[in-house]
Amino acid sequence: FFNISQITISSSGVSLSTDVIRECMERGININFLTYNGQPYAQISSPNLVGTVKTRREQLAAYNDRRGVDFSKEIIRGKIKNQQNVLKYFARHRKETNPNIYKEIYAGVAKLDIHFRELSELEADNIDAIRPQLLSIEGRAADSYWQMVKLILEGKQEFKGRERRGAQDPVNSALNYGYGMLYTNIWGAIVLAGLDPFAGFMHVVDRPGKPSLVLDLIEEFRQQVVDRVVIAMLQKGTEIEVKEGKLTDKTRKTLIGKFKDRLEATESFDGRKLAIKSIIQRQARRIASFLRGEGKYKAFIGKW
Numbered sequence: 056f057f058n059i060s061q062i063t064i065s066s067s068g069v070s071l072s073t074d075v076i077r078e079c080m081e082r083g084i085n086i087n088f089l090t091y092n093g094q095p096y097a098q099i100s101s102p103n104l105v106g107t108v109k110t111r112r113e114q115l116a117a118y119n120d121r122r123g124v125d126f127s128k129e130i131i132r133g134k135i136k137n138q139q140n141v142l143k144y145f146a147r148h149r150k151e152t153n154p155n156i157y158k159e160i161y162a163g164v165a166k167l168d169i170h171f172r173e174l175s176e177l178e179a180d181n182i183d184a185i186r187p188q189l190l191s192i193e194g195r196a197a198d199s200y201w202q203m204v205k206l207i208l209e210g211k212q213e214f215k216g217r218e219r220r221g222a223q224d225p226v227n228s229a230l231n232y233g234y235g236m237l238y239t240n241i242w243g244a245i246v247l248a249g250l251d252p253f254a255g256f257m258h259v260v261d262r263p264g265k266p267s268l269v270l271d272l273i274e275e276f277r278q279q280v281v282d283r284v285v286i287a288m289l290q291k292g293t294e295i296e297v298k299e300g301k302l303t304d305k306t307r308k309t310l311i312g313k314f315k316d317r318l319e320a321t322e323s324f325d326g327r328k329l330a331i332k333s334i335i336q337r338q339a340r341r342i343a344s345f346l347r348g349e350g351k352y353k354a355f356i357g358k359w
Contacts, residue, residue, distance in 0.1 A: 056082050060332065061243055063236065065089040065307070083247065087239035091301055094220075094231075095238050100246050110249045113346040114268075118256060123182035126271075126345065126352050127257040128174055131193050133275035133354020135171065138200040139164045140359035141278045145207045145286060147359075156206065163203035170196045182256045189257055193274075200278075204286065212289045225295035226285065228302050229310060233281035234273070236314050240335055241273045242266060248339035250346075272338065279322075279357035280331060284313045322357055331357075 061084055071086070079086055080101040088097040117123050146160040170192050177192075179185040201217045208214045208226065218227045245252045245268055255267025257274075288295065288309075296303040302310070318332040329337070334355055345352040 056084065059084050061085045061087060061239070063087040063089060063239060065091065065311075067091075085239070085243040085246070087243070089235050089239070091307075094235050095242070098239065098242060100243065107249060110343045110347060111251055111254075113348070114250055114254050114343075117346050118254070118259075119181050121180060122346060123256040124177075124179050124185065126342070127182055127186075127189055128177065129352050129354050130257060130271055130274050131189060131196075132171065132174060133356060134193065134278070135167055135174075135196050136354070136356045137275060137278040138196065139167050140357055141283050141286070142200070142203050142207075144283065144359040145290070159206060160203055163199055163206075166199050167196055182259075186257065186259075193257075204282070207286060208289055211292075212295070223297060223300035225297050226289070228297055229285045229288075229295045229306070230281060232302060232307065232310055233285060233314055234277060236311070237276060237280050238269060238273060240318065240332060241276070241339075242269045244336045244339035245269060245272065245342075247336065248343045250339065250343055268342075272342070275338075275354045276331075276335060279355075280317050281314065283357075284310075284317050288313065322355075324355065 056078060059079075059082075062079065064087065076086065076099060078084075080099070080103075083101060086099040087095060089095055117126070142160055142164050146157050146164075149157040149160070173192050174189075177185050177188055197217070205214050205216065212226055213224070214226045215224070217230075218224070219231065222228055222231060242252055245266075250268060252266035252269045255269070255271045257267075258265075258270035259267045285295075293309070294306075296306045318335075319330050321328040321330055322334060324334050324337070338355055341350075341352055344350055
């Protein structure tokens with residue numbers, strides 16, 4: 056158990072003994088359950104591994120003041136910066152081999168800079184006042200980013216654009232599966248930091264089944280953890296197999312291994328080299344500290 060950080064189950068017909076569940080809960084090991092296509096549907100975590108009451112109170116209070124605004128703006132800034140860095144990562148080898156594509160990708164990177172300026176001009180006393188503008192910036196930046204991903208994958212894999220639930224093409228199926236795995240990591244980190252996963256800011260939805268804080272924090276990690284892995288696989292000629300609208304067992308096994316390796320890969324963070332899975336936990340704790348008034352929140356920006 057000392058070598059286990061979490062357990063994720065994505066197959067049907069799996070049984071767990073209560074002894075195993077209890078041992079995991081006592082050691083802070085979350086048990087995650089995913090559908091065949093990577094959609095999370097349940098998580099078991101210890102009721103004792105929660106933070107202070109003060110953290111929860113401040114999290115709820117922050118929804119109505121500037122903290123919710125500042126946090127949401129920083130999440131979008133981090134997301135766009137990571138989109139740029141992923142594009143740069145896949146453009147760098149094309150400078151000599153395909154200069155036209157290289158220039159086009161960098162034009163797309165420059166286009167994303169426009170949204171930074173829009174973001175800096177937004178000011179409000181609470182998140183409700185500017186949520187539509189924030190989501191508009193996020194959406195338009197995403198459209199530009201996925202157009203460049205389509206260009207990068209040209210000749211390797213057909214990719215018509217980003218689709219979420221219900222997608223059956225190889226690229227979107229792999230992305231959705233990866234996001235599902237990342238989602239469980241984000242959720243676990245948020246719970247361990249003593250935060251309420253359902254009390255978010257930017258993607259707030261006040262109805263059951265929508266953990267909005269998980270949906271907020273995942274945005275700054277999607278590109279560096281999932282997009283980069285899927286694009287790299289296709290660039291190297293790895294086939295993503297889909298049968299009857301679902302990823303094959305072989306492909307799912309490959310993706311699980313690749314995503315696990317990426318989460319364990321190190322990045323520079325706060326002047327140190329840390330595994331990305333550790334950075335996710337630190338970012339969740341940083342949110343808690345920020346909400347308690349103990350410093351600023353700064354998004355994770357991956358290297359390229």
